[in-house]
Amino acid sequence: MTQDIPTYADVAAAADRIKGHAHHTPVLTSRTIDAELGASVFFKCENLQRMGAFKFRGAFNALSCLSEAQKQAGVVTFSSGNHAQAIALSARILGVPATIIMPLDAPAAKVAATKGYGGNVITYDRYTEDREAIGTRLAEDNGLTLIPPYDHPHVIAGQGTAVKELIEETGPLDALFVPLGGGGLLSGSLLSARELSPECAVYGVEPEAGNDGQRSFRTGTIVHIETPKTIADGAQTQHLGQLTFPIIQHAATDILTASDPDLVDAMRFFASRMKIIVEPTGCLGLAAARMMNTELKSKRIGVLLSGGNVDMERFCTLLSA
Amino acid sequence: MTQDIPTYADVAAAADRIKGHAHHTPVLTSRTIDAELGASVFFKCENLQRMGAFKFRGAFNALSCLSEAQKQAGVVTFSSGNHAQAIALSARILGVPATIIMPLDAPAAKVAATKGYGGNVITYDRYTEDREAIGTRLAEDNGLTLIPPYDHPHVIAGQGTAVKELIEETGPLDALFVPLGGGGLLSGSLLSARELSPECAVYGVEPEAGNDGQRSFRTGTIVHIETPKTIADGAQTQHLGQLTFPIIQHAATDILTASDPDLVDAMRFFASRMKIIVEPTGCLGLAAARMMNTELKSKRIGVLLSGGNVDMERFCTLLSA
Numbered sequence: 001m002t003q004d005i006p007t008y009a010d011v012a013a014a015a016d017r018i019k020g021h022a023h024h025t026p027v028l029t030s031r032t033i034d035a036e037l038g039a040s041v042f043f044k045c046e047n048l049q050r051m052g053a054f055k056f057r058g059a060f061n062a063l064s065c066l067s068e069a070q071k072q073a074g075v076v077t078f079s080s081g082n083h084a085q086a087i088a089l090s091a092r093i094l095g096v097p098a099t100i101i102m103p104l105d106a107p108a109a110k111v112a113a114t115k116g117y118g119g120n121v122i123t124y125d126r127y128t129e130d131r132e133a134i135g136t137r138l139a140e141d142n143g144l145t146l147i148p149p150y151d152h153p154h155v156i157a158g159q160g161t162a163v164k165e166l167i168e169e170t171g172p173l174d175a176l177f178v179p180l181g182g183g184g185l186l187s188g189s190l191l192s193a194r195e196l197s198p199e200c201a202v203y204g205v206e207p208e209a210g211n212d213g214q215r216s217f218r219t220g221t222i223v224h225i226e227t228p229k230t231i232a233d234g235a236q237t238q239h240l241g242q243l244t245f246p247i248i249q250h251a252a253t254d255i256l257t258a259s260d261p262d263l264v265d266a267m268r269f270f271a272s273r274m275k276i277i278v279e280p281t282g283c284l285g286l287a288a289a290r291m292m293n294t295e296l297k298s299k300r301i302g303v304l305l306s307g308g309n310v311d312m313e314r315f316c317t318l319l320s321a
Numbered sequence: 322m323t324q325d326i327p328t329y330a331d332v333a334a335a336a337d338r339i340k341g342h343a344h345h346t347p348v349l350t351s352r353t354i355d356a357e358l359g360a361s362v363f364f365k366c367e368n369l370q371r372m373g374a375f376k377f378r379g380a381f382n383a384l385s386c387l388s389e390a391q392k393q394a395g396v397v398t399f400s401s402g403n404h405a406q407a408i409a410l411s412a413r414i415l416g417v418p419a420t421i422i423m424p425l426d427a428p429a430a431k432v433a434a435t436k437g438y439g440g441n442v443i444t445y446d447r448y449t450e451d452r453e454a455i456g457t458r459l460a461e462d463n464g465l466t467l468i469p470p471y472d473h474p475h476v477i478a479g480q481g482t483a484v485k486e487l488i489e490e491t492g493p494l495d496a497l498f499v500p501l502g503g504g505g506l507l508s509g510s511l512l513s514a515r516e517l518s519p520e521c522a523v524y525g526v527e528p529e530a531g532n533d534g535q536r537s538f539r540t541g542t543i544v545h546i547e548t549p550k551t552i553a554d555g556a557q558t559q560h561l562g563q564l565t566f567p568i569i570q571h572a573a574t575d576i577l578t579a580s581d582p583d584l585v586d587a588m589r590f591f592a593s594r595m596k597i598i599v600e601p602t603g604c605l606g607l608a609a610a611r612m613m614n615t616e617l618k619s620k621r622i623g624v625l626l627s628g629g630n631v632d633m634e635r636f637c638t639l640l641s642a
């Protein structure tokens with residue numbers, strides 16, 4: 001496993017590896033949102049990806065790159081949910097034993113799905129314990145390969161395939177909005193956007209409660225924060241990665257934030273008008289685009305919907321609030 | 322307006338007329354449902370169609386076929402909801418005044434959307450009044466063209482374009498499941514399936530509470546029933562049409578039924594696993610396919626999801642029951 005910063009060539013190689021395993025997800029449009037923003041908006045629906053999120057792309061790519069000995073020994077990872085399911089499913093497909101470290105308060109649907117895919121789940125308290133330390137110790141003690149959720153070249157390259165597909169379908173874009181947690185999706189997206197649509201403005205979007213990425217981008221050093229309290233459980237990360245930060249720092253246009261109420265509004269729009277379920281984290285892009293409004297007039301805009309894994313009970317509670 | 326029974330040539334002509342106006346909706350797959358049925362299942366997602374249902378296809382086609390004088394005078398229709406929105410939206414696009422007769426208890430989202438598209442809404446009591454008589458009188462009194470929701474050759478031809486797109490994308494199928502209310506979608510689907518996949522078994526699926534179509538198909542005469550009480554509000558029709566029945570009688574394989582609880586189970590599956598919102602009527606096809614289970618082993622199956630227009634509040638109430 002190299003720790004070199006990946007390039008677009010790695011994204012292209014990942015696209016070949018995941019072909020036939022990951023869904024080529026649809027790009028949906030809505031005349032309602034086009035009218036609201038005065039723009040042409042293309043939604044890349046990774047909520048319709050296998051296991052319900054883009055994370056399958058990076059996980060499958062990373063596991064595909066392991067040696068036979070590494071595959072036999074097994075993998076370990078830590079994740080708030082979607083990466084956990086992605087590793088568990090990819091591991092099952094490739095016949096690799098997988099141990100997943102998940103927070104105690106992860107959505108029940110994500111824990112159940114991870115176990116359903118055959119993953120061996122170990123829980124921890126995300127507000128007091130360090131998941132990276134737990135993962136590293138487990139890997140060392142048991143000869144497992146650690147596949148972290150975002151700071152890994154093959155994970156980043158795999159995540160980049162979503163925007164590769166998007167731009168290959170839509171042609172060049174003027175602006176692109178991508179949810180930002182640890183930066184795996186955003187950095188991969190940047191590799192693809194810079195190659196396929198070099199003039200495109202690319203925005204990472206974080207929850208308002210956890211704007212470490214924005215502060216890191218603007219100050220030039222990786223800012224660490226406490227685990228933020230937000231409904232966007234897929235973006236409750238404490239800091240960007242050693243690999244994701246330099247890519248973001250070099251290639252992103254800006255990092256924006258969205259409030260929890262704005263995420264709920266976007267979630268309601270997707271459900272009631274577009275008939276799709278998008279989890280709160282997946283709503284970050286649209287929520288931010290709606291706030292920029294006039295700057296986007298007459299532009300061609302990509303919005304990445306990162307996932308759809310939200311308990312139906314929680315979904316209904318959020319929408320009724 | 323001809324009252325001849327339409328043919329596949331009419332479907333092909335409709336496909337040309339709606340191009341660029343209707344969405345070419347995606348075909349989604351789910352490994353979970355494939356594993357459950359031991360089959361390859363292709364979901365044609367008309368819930369992701371403009372205004373949330375296949376009805377836009379037939380309405381836009383029918384209005385496109387009007388003469389200039391007819392367009393200027395305006396149209397009238399009666400509908401439990403989706404056809405109403407479809408006529409209102411098509412009329413707005415084509416600059417035609419539209420009057421819509423809707424039941425008092427139609428879902429609030431459907432009434433609001435119809436008014437939002439500029440339709441002039443008139444309500445009636447679906448359990449005591451005759452919507453067809455009201456529509457005919459309004460048409461005669463005001464020189465309007467009546468576009469009924471299903472028993473109309475251009476409506477049928479337009480609805481047939483969904484299965485045309487499906488089979489052009491998937492290739493020939495072994496079985497196809499289509500929701501059945503008045504038979505517009507089923508008869509149009511039959512025109513396409515018989516042309517593009519002649520060996521395909523085609524099943525219409527009705528709510529258990531309103532199996533007039535099944536009884537009509539099996540006895541050879543159009544059976545009239547009271548308005549059935551079912552959550553499948555898009556299939557609360559009282560009888561098949563003079564045009565839809567002969568096509569169904571001649572070309573359908575059988576008519577099946579599904580219970581309300583089975584529709585809720587399917588709706589939950591679509592939301593929690595496939596991340597899409599399907600209204601109860603749109604769940605008829607999957608609910609029936611699940612009951613046939615062993616007969617479908619190793620087959621290639623199409624399932625038409627007719628729409629996604631369900632109030633979020635009602636959706637959440639149904640799922641929590």
